[in-house]
Amino acid sequence: MRSRFTFLLGALVITAMPLALAQTGSLHLPGTVEAGSAFSIQSTGNGNAVLYIVGLGQVVKRKVQLGQTVSFAPGDLRSAGHYLAVLVGDSSTENGAFDVTAAHQPGALSFLAKPSRLAVDLHDGISGVVYVFDAFQNLVLATTQVSFQLSGVAGATQTRTALTHNGVAWTKMDSAAKEGSVQFVARVGDAASTRVMQLVPGNPCHLRMSARPSGQRLAVETEPVRDCNGNALPDGTIVTFTERYKGGESTVDVPLKRGVARTDMPAYGGAKISVATGVFVGNEIRWGGER
Amino acid sequence: MKRPFVIVCSLFAAIFALGSDPPAVRVEPTDSVGPRPLEKQTRTAVIRDYLQAWRGLSGAFEQNRADLLDPDFVGAAKEKLAETIREQATQGIRTRYRDSAHDLQVVFYSPEGLSIQLIDTVEYDVQILDDDKVQTTQHVRARYVAVLTPTEVRWKVRIFQAEPK
Numbered sequence: 403m404r405s406r407f408t409f410l411l412g413a414l415v416i417t418a419m420p421l422a423l424a425q426t427g428s429l430h431l432p433g434t435v436e437a438g439s440a441f442s443i444q445s446t447g448n449g450n451a452v453l454y455i456v457g458l459g460q461v462v463k464r465k466v467q468l469g470q471t472v473s474f475a476p477g478d479l480r481s482a483g484h485y486l487a488v489l490v491g492d493s494s495t496e497n498g499a500f501d502v503t504a505a506h507q508p509g510a511l512s513f514l515a516k517p518s519r520l521a522v523d524l525h526d527g528i529s530g531v532v533y534v535f536d537a538f539q540n541l542v543l544a545t546t547q548v549s550f551q552l553s554g555v556a557g558a559t560q561t562r563t564a565l566t567h568n569g570v571a572w573t574k575m576d577s578a579a580k581e582g583s584v585q586f587v588a589r590v591g592d593a594a595s596t597r598v599m600q601l602v603p604g605n606p607c608h609l610r611m612s613a614r615p616s617g618q619r620l621a622v623e624t625e626p627v628r629d630c631n632g633n634a635l636p637d638g639t640i641v642t643f644t645e646r647y648k649g650g651e652s653t654v655d656v657p658l659k660r661g662v663a664r665t666d667m668p669a670y671g672g673a674k675i676s677v678a679t680g681v682f683v684g685n686e687i688r689w690g691g692e693r
Numbered sequence: 694m695k696r697p698f699v700i701v702c703s704l705f706a707a708i709f710a711l712g713s714d715p716p717a718v719r720v721e722p723t724d725s726v727g728p729r730p731l732e733k734q735t736r737t738a739v740i741r742d743y744l745q746a747w748r749g750l751s752g753a754f755e756q757n758r759a760d761l762l763d764p765d766f767v768g769a770a771k772e773k774l775a776e777t778i779r780e781q782a783t784q785g786i787r788t789r790y791r792d793s794a795h796d797l798q799v800v801f802y803s804p805e806g807l808s809i810q811l812i813d814t815v816e817y818d819v820q821i822l823d824d825d826k827v828q829t830t831q832h833v834r835a836r837y838v839a840v841l842t843p844t845e846v847r848w849k850v851r852i853f854q855a856e857p858k
Contacts, residue, residue, distance in 0.1 A: 434857055454828065456788060456821055458750070458853070459773050463784040463823070481773055484835040484855035488821060490828050497829055501857040516805040529728070529804035533840065533852065539769050541838060543856050568810060568838055569852075570801055572728055 429489050431498045437505050437538050438480045443472045443487060451491035457502070459483040482540035508546060509537030513588045513595035521604040522581055523631055526574040528552065528599065532588045533570050541569040546590055550575065554584035555601065577601050579631040603633035609684030611643070611677045616666055620645075620689060622675060623664035634661045639679060647673035718744065721798035728804035739809050739841055740797060742848040746839075747815075750774065751790045757782040767844065770853040789820040809848070813837045834858075 430444035443453065447468040455462040459481025466472050468491060479485075482504045489496040512533040520527050530550050534542040548571040553559040555578050564571040578584060578601060586597045607630035613622045622643050627635045641663035645652045647670035656663040667675065669689065677684040720740060723731055746765035753761035759775035766774060781787060794816040801810035815837055820830045840852035 452823070452828075454786070454821055454823070456786075456819065457777070458754075458790075458855070459777060461777055461780040461784065461786055461788075463786060481777075482854050482856075484833065484857075486819060486821070486829075486831050486833070488829045488831075490823075495829055497831055499831070499833070501855070503857060504854075514803070514805070514807060516807075531803045531805070531808065533808075535769075539773070541840075541852055541854050543838065543854075568800055568812065570803075570808075570810060570840075572801075572804060574728070574804065 429487055429496045429498045431487050431500045434501045434503050437482050437502050437540050438477050440476045441474050445489055449492055451489050454488040455485050457483045457485040480538040504540035504542045505536035508534050508542055508590045508593045510535045511588055511593050511595040515586045515597035519600040520577055522577055522601045523579045523604055524577045527577045528575040531572045534566055534590055543569050549589045551587045552584055555580045555582035581633045603635050604629040606635055606679050606682045609682055613687050619666045620669040621666055624662050626661035641679045643677050645673050645675045716792045717794040719796045723799045726799050726802040729802045729806060731802045739848050746850045747792045753778060754788045754790055757787055767849040768851040770850045785824050787822040790817055792817040808840050808842050811839045
């Protein structure tokens with residue numbers, strides 16, 4: 403109820419306002435101005451006045467002489483947005499509005515590439531999002547083509563292009579089959595932004611151990627542990643050896659060192675020894691005969 | 694001649710003081726917002742925080758206090774708004790922004806969930822005060838592009854820009 407009353411009161415005042423004010427001048431405003439470019443505002447009438455250019459991105463106040471052209475130099479108005487122009491004279495107030503748009507030339511990219519570290523050979527595992535800005539940090543809302551390139555380790559360079567919508571473009575890329583650093587580049591014209599990502603081996607695909615007597619004990623050792631693309635799993639990856647024998651069980655966790663894990667275990671006749679890393683289970687040995 | 698003008702301005706000031714009802718908010722249905730599905734809770738939180746940002750902005754510009762932007766804005770949006778507030782303060786200007794209606798549409802949710810973009814066709818009134826004297830009040834209907842990013846406990850506005858209609 404109160405807001406309806408407020409609205410009606412406002413409408414009444416807005417309707418009455420032109421009658422209450424003498425119209426001694428008028429403003430000639432540009433429809434749109436490109437951020438950072440020069441422009442001018444023409445007023446008519448005579449006498450002194452104050453010109454206000456008011457927006458959320460910038461505020462300008464100038465004393466002006468009515469009837470003269472008010473010039474704005476390049477760089478005076480650099481923040482894109484909607485601006486009100488208000489010319490307050492001794493006996494009149496003139497209002498207008500205009501828009502400042504982002505400069506056409508992209509000046510900077512805000513490039514978010516995720517994740518910074520991921521496994522090899524993942525379909526659509528990498529995402530890139532780009533917001534395109536001009537030199538004044540305005541979002542360039544005009545449709546712009548962005549090119550994405552992923553390169554670095556062995557394998558073909560992947561290239562994608564995408565068009566911005568409301569200033570943003572995105573893509574997804576596959577991670578390469580080989581581990582190592584890759585460069586993910588987003589480019590719009592002369593503006594480019596690079597992110598470095600680390601590809602690490604995927605899940606183990608080959609885990610096989612062997613056992614041999616070592617004095618009173620049993621020496622167990624894996625072959626080099628690799629993922630399905632042949633990348634060696636990183637040193638430090640934990641490999642678990644489990645020995646089950648009559649009346650007991652022994653478990654040993656061993657970190658990979660130079661690609662292999664090795665340890666000693668009790669040598670019980672008829673014991674079963676298994677090996678695993680994470681959820682991946684390797685072969686099993688029955689001491690006294692491999693199975 | 695000046696007297697009617699003063700009366701009109703006083704009336705507008707009164708309207709602004711009275712007109713503090715919450716804005717009418719309409720949210721467009723979102724079928725697809727790009728690479729990541731948008732959960733209802735996320736959408737609700739983003740819109741709640743965006744509308745709160747307008748309230749924060751309003752207080753900051755009216756009081757020329759850039760610190761009031763801190764809870765709602767971050768990055769380039771905060772820097773630009775803070776700079777405008779500094780310009781206002783330097784020139785003895787204050788502005789009152791009162792948003793009366795928002796027509797919101799979520800248009801993009803980034804694949805990793807770190808940014809979300811809204812288009813807001815917003816209606817608001819702007820009152821310009823110079824040396825505490827109301828110079829004018831204007832009703833504005835504009836289209837804003839806002840990008841919000843998650844912070845510790847809420848979404849904050851990182852990009853905030855009006856675009857030509």
